[in-house]
Amino acid sequence: MMVCMRNRLLFILSLVGIAIAVYVLQGFLRQAPIVCLNSGCEIVRKSPYSYLFGIPVPGYGLMGYTVIAILTFLRTLSPKFHKQCLPWIVGIASGGVAFVAWFTYMELFVIRGVCTWCAISAVNMVIIASIAWNEYRNRK
Amino acid sequence: MKLTGESKVLLSILAVTVAIIGGATFIFSKPPAPPKPIAREELVTADSFQTGNASAAAWLVEFSDFQCPACRTFAPVVDELVTKYSDKLLFVYRHYPLSQHAFAKPAALAAEAAGEQGKFWEMGKLLFENQDQLSTAPWGDLADQLKLDRKKFDAAINSDTLKTKVDRDETDAIRLGLPGTPSFFLNGVMITVASPADLKRAVEEAVR
Numbered sequence: 001m002m003v004c005m006r007n008r009l010l011f012i013l014s015l016v017g018i019a020i021a022v023y024v025l026q027g028f029l030r031q032a033p034i035v036c037l038n039s040g041c042e043i044v045r046k047s048p049y050s051y052l053f054g055i056p057v058p059g060y061g062l063m064g065y066t067v068i069a070i071l072t073f074l075r076t077l078s079p080k081f082h083k084q085c086l087p088w089i090v091g092i093a094s095g096g097v098a099f100v101a102w103f104t105y106m107e108l109f110v111i112r113g114v115c116t117w118c119a120i121s122a123v124n125m126v127i128i129a130s131i132a133w134n135e136y137r138n139r140k
Numbered sequence: 141m142k143l144t145g146e147s148k149v150l151l152s153i154l155a156v157t158v159a160i161i162g163g164a165t166f167i168f169s170k171p172p173a174p175p176k177p178i179a180r181e182e183l184v185t186a187d188s189f190q191t192g193n194a195s196a197a198a199w200l201v202e203f204s205d206f207q208c209p210a211c212r213t214f215a216p217v218v219d220e221l222v223t224k225y226s227d228k229l230l231f232v233y234r235h236y237p238l239s240q241h242a243f244a245k246p247a248a249l250a251a252e253a254a255g256e257q258g259k260f261w262e263m264g265k266l267l268f269e270n271q272d273q274l275s276t277a278p279w280g281d282l283a284d285q286l287k288l289d290r291k292k293f294d295a296a297i298n299s300d301t302l303k304t305k306v307d308r309d310e311t312d313a314i315r316l317g318l319p320g321t322p323s324f325f326l327n328g329v330m331i332t333v334a335s336p337a338d339l340k341r342a343v344e345e346a347v348r
Binding site for chain 2: 004007008011012015028031032036039040041042043045046047048072073076077078110111112113
């Protein structure tokens with residue numbers, strides 16, 4: 001039951017991540033202002049680091065969260081999938097944590113502006129990775 | 141493959157999320173009213189540094205911060221536009237030293253102090269070029285590079301007059317609700333530019 005709730009939580013958090021990534025990405029693509037708690041979102045968006053290999057940074061978030069959402073859904077289909085998908089979720093979430101750690105470092109020390117949505121998304125990814133790691137460590 | 145009870149729960153969560161986001165998008169997606177231009181005299185303050193044609197129909201005001209990396213990225217394009225359309229465009233530089241940039245205000249004062257000796261734009265260029273060294277407070281060295289009168293420069297950089305001017309620009313930027321730096325007003329309308337290419341496109345359209 002606990003495992004089931006954890007998977008649900010992973011699914012909900014990945015949907016939250018998708019919603020944030022879609023919102024910020026549409027701001028990039030439509031060049032529409034991004035509603036932000038501070039001036040950081042515009043500072044970050046206008047910086048050269050907001051595009052990585054020509055792809056807007058929220059695009060990577062969207063990819064990562066979408067794959068995690070799909071994997072958490074696949075886990076509900078059969079006990080076999082439930083087991084097999086977990087290492088993939090752990091791997092992708094860990095990659096996500098490494099990515100948000102790098103981007104947060106860039107925001108703080110290079111861009112010198114913190115985008116509220118990026119910060120929320122970073123915390124979200126850390127929570128997802130912690131839950132996934134916890135389940136992986138306690139797997140039977 | 142047959143859906144389990146838990147799969148159905150997740151699909152329901154997905155459906156509810158999509159419905160909430162879809163509803164919110166529909167409610168908040170009313171087309172915004174076209175922005176009202178801000179009067180020229182409100183944005184183009186008489187004592188701000190300007191270049192180009194003062195009587196040109198097209199005018200561009202930038203609120204900028206010498207410690208802001210994005211402003212540095214935009215600076216070459218601003219220079220290019222100012223040179224290319226010197227007869228068709230008026231460009232006005234105003235300060236918006238962001239609070240998170242500890243050296244932005246002294247840098248703005250250094251530029252203003254150089255401006256007292258007719259070297260505002262040259263100092264601005266040097267400040268952007270030396271953006272990574274602003275923490276060393278290189279104001280005096282930069283003034284020497286520009287062969288400024290150091291006595292006058294040092295007095296000006298510490299003067300209340302210039303501080304009041306920079307503070308006035310900052311207050312205006314906050315009052316105008318600027319989202320950050322650089323912020324551009326083209327013919328009184330704040331333009332959303334994600335890249336220097338966007339700025340170039342918007343200005344070229346306005347001067348045509």
